[in-house]
Amino acid sequence: ILNVEQSPQSLHVQEGDSTSFTCSFPSSNFYALHWYRWETAKSPEALFVMTLNGDEKKKGRISATLNTKEGYSYLYIKGSQPEDSATYLCAPILTGGGNKLTFGTGTQLKVEL
Amino acid sequence: GAGVSQSPSNKVTEKGKDVELRCDPISGHTALYWYRQSLGQGLEFLIYFQGNSAPDKSGLPSDRFSAERTGGSVSTLTIQRTQQEDSAVYLCASSLEQNYIREQYFGPGTRLTVT
Numbered sequence: 001i002l003n004v005e006q007s008p009q010s011l012h013v014q015e016g017d018s019t020s021f022t023c024s025f026p027s028s029n030f031y032a033l034h035w036y037r038w039e040t041a042k043s044p045e046a047l048f049v050m051t052l053n054g055d056e057k058k059k060g061r062i063s064a065t066l067n068t069k070e071g072y073s074y075l076y077i078k079g080s081q082p083e084d085s086a087t088y089l090c091a092p093i094l095t096g097g098g099n100k101l102t103f104g105t106g107t108q109l110k111v112e113l
Numbered sequence: 114g115a116g117v118s119q120s121p122s123n124k125v126t127e128k129g130k131d132v133e134l135r136c137d138p139i140s141g142h143t144a145l146y147w148y149r150q151s152l153g154q155g156l157e158f159l160i161y162f163q164g165n166s167a168p169d170k171s172g173l174p175s176d177r178f179s180a181e182r183t184g185g186s187v188s189t190l191t192i193q194r195t196q197q198e199d200s201a202v203y204l205c206a207s208s209l210e211q212n213y214i215r216e217q218y219f220g221p222g223t224r225l226t227v228t
Binding site: 004032034036042043044045046049051089091100101102104105106 | 148
């Protein structure tokens with residue numbers, strides 16, 4: 001069973017704050033890491049797919065970094081807005097595991113005015 | 114274009130009954146996945162289909178669960194003799210191909226409640 005940990009479990013920030021959270025996964029046999037955002041009453045939406053150690057991806061105010069040697073990825077949100085409130089899920093894919101995503105339990109972010 | 118659709122959006126059933134959940138993937142997507150999220154749990158992989166290959170059923174929790182994909186498009190997930198622990202949101206996703214760098218597009222889910 002692939003052990004994927006995300007921390008913190010939940011986070012409350014004020015509008016305008018910058019924040020970050022972590023996804024930890026086994027570092028051996030790494031293939032790729034997916035980040036998804038899941039807003040309440042909507043479908044999970046892909047944010048990034050990362051494959052290379054040292055990768056950094058950016059989409060607007062959201063960015064992510066990847067360290068495959070130590071088995072972690074950080075997701076950063078700069079200047080949080082209420083519309084960023086969602087659960088952020090990471091899902092690594094390891095070699096030999098097929099292409100199914102194994103999701104962490106997510107970080108639930110709430111941005112307050 | 115049209116996204117992934119699922120039906121029904123909500124299903125309440127009595128313990129012991131069979132249920133069928135449907136997924137219509139994005140046209141042209143050859144890979145199709147089923148996941149579920151039980152209360153307080155993360156998204157759990159159930160099964161995936163890729164083209165005409167044998168499906169990967171490794172995530173199905175028991176033999177009461179089965180899925181098929183007809184004509185490489187629509188998929189149905191069937192749960193026989195439902196139990197209360199089957200209550201969850203069942204999500205379907207599709208991608209262009211079964212490739213680890215392809216993002217998956219999710220449907221809105223079916224919320225199943227077993228009473």
